[in-house]
Amino acid sequence: MLRSILCLLTFTSLLFAQGNPAALPWKPEVINGVPYVPIDQVKQFYGFDQMQMQQKQLTLENNSVKVAFTVGGHEVRLNGVKFFSAEPVILKNGKYFLSQHDLTTLLDPVLRPQKPQPPKLQKENIKTVILDPGHGGHDKGAAGLEAKYTLILAEQIKKMLVARGYAVALTREKNNFVPLAERIRLANKKNNAVFVSIHFNAGPKQVRGIETYIPSTLNGQGMNNNADNIALATAMHSRALLYLNNPKGNNFEMPDRGIRRARFNVFMNIKHPTVLIEGGYLSNKVDAGHIQDPIYQNTLASAIVRGIDVFKNTLR
Known part of the structure; x- marks a missing residue:
């Protein structure tokens, strides 16, 4: 790997x-x-x-x-x-x-990627990262814990990004419920930004691993930033696997569940390059232990930040 x-x-x-x-x-x-x-x-x-x-x-x-x-x-x-x-x-x-x-x-x-054209992002003007900690308030998410740990992870990512000079906006900053339409509205108020939705998954107890999602292109809307979405997802997903499965460092042995497309509601009408990362399965005992581990949280946060840096630096 x-x-x-x-x-x-x-x-x-x-x-x-x-x-x-x-x-x-x-x-x-x-x-x-x-x-x-x-x-x-x-x-x-x-x-x-x-x-x-x-x-x-x-x-x-x-x-x-x-x-x-x-x-x-x-x-x-x-x-x-x-x-x-x-x-x-x-x-x-x-x-x-x-x-x-x-x-x-x-x-x-x-x-055969094409050079980005206006109003696409350019290397010198990516200024803002919008972090979207999933769920919140009465919507606790997977295993009743997802909302808690998405916010913890988002806060760590924010600190690292701010230290690198990014402006950072969170769609929620506490344990409150924010409707998807409001998350999208908040995101689209920003310019020169990327949108990263943070989640943890649930499924059969034996399933574990990292997944990254980008908007489906089957309905046409996902074509708006398709090349940018692929590049951002590739940068983040590969760094997550690299950082989390480092045999000389923190080796959490996280399986690669790939980069996938979906028609998630949170993707609808977002004007920015967009990804949603599922940082493990709370329904799996091993993954759940990792997700609640501060070392895992810090490692995953570092990987996401590095992925954003790589994406920014590949734009011309």
């Missing part, structure tokens, strides 16, 4: 290199009502010199990038960072296909 994340540190420095603005040359084929593109075309267009299939893993690779697709599934790894596609990669008549939607909204923004 550490080795794959270290490879990513080099990879993310390429995220905002100038891309070719020409229209994409895809010739999609409609399969089960969904436009798909042959992965042979993807290989040729992006200059991959290797393609191999092994145990349901289809891999494209060149000197700097390795992309691994799970055939029949949604998992996609880009230089070891786990993403989830909207549609499965499929095999038909001896050929592999990737949905055109996932090609244009996930793969292309990473492999």
Whole structure:
């Protein structure tokens, strides 16, 4: 895990290199009502010199990038960072296909990113981080503890960001209930900002790990800051895994549950680059112990802050 994340540190420095603005040359084929593109075309267009299939893993690779697709599934790894596609990669008549939607909204923004244009953020004018501690008041969240620990984590992140010169706004600063519409209104009052929603998860007792979410692009709205959302999520998620799974330091052995898309209400109408991080599962005994551990809290806060720094510094 550490080795794959270290490879990513080099990879993310390429995220905002100038891309070719020409229209994409895809010739999609409609399969089960969904436009798909042959992965042979993807290989040729992006200059991959290797393609191999092994145990349901289809891999494209060149000197700097390795992309691994799970055939029949949604998992996609880009230089070891786990993403989830909207549609499965499929095999038909001896050929592999990737949905055109996932090609244009996930793969292309990473492999061929465009230079941000106004009113997109620029490196010199990212001034504010909006932290959104989930839940609060009568809405206690997962295991009745989520609201408490999201606020604790947000306060630690705020201190670190302020020390680095950022302006920081919290959507709540105490144990009170703030409606989602009000959180969005507060966030959109800010300019030159990023929005980070902080949560802890719940699920089956055996499930644990770190997840990061960005807005779905299936309804169109998530396209507004799609490339920025991917870059911010990649920077934060990779640092969380790197910091929390450091065999020479704090090794909490947190599983990687990937970067995913969702239609969370808190994402609706946010004008800024946006991520939601699930910092572990309160329904799992091991994760719950970590979440309540000040060392874990500090380590995760440091990772999130570092991810924001990396995102800021990759913009041109």
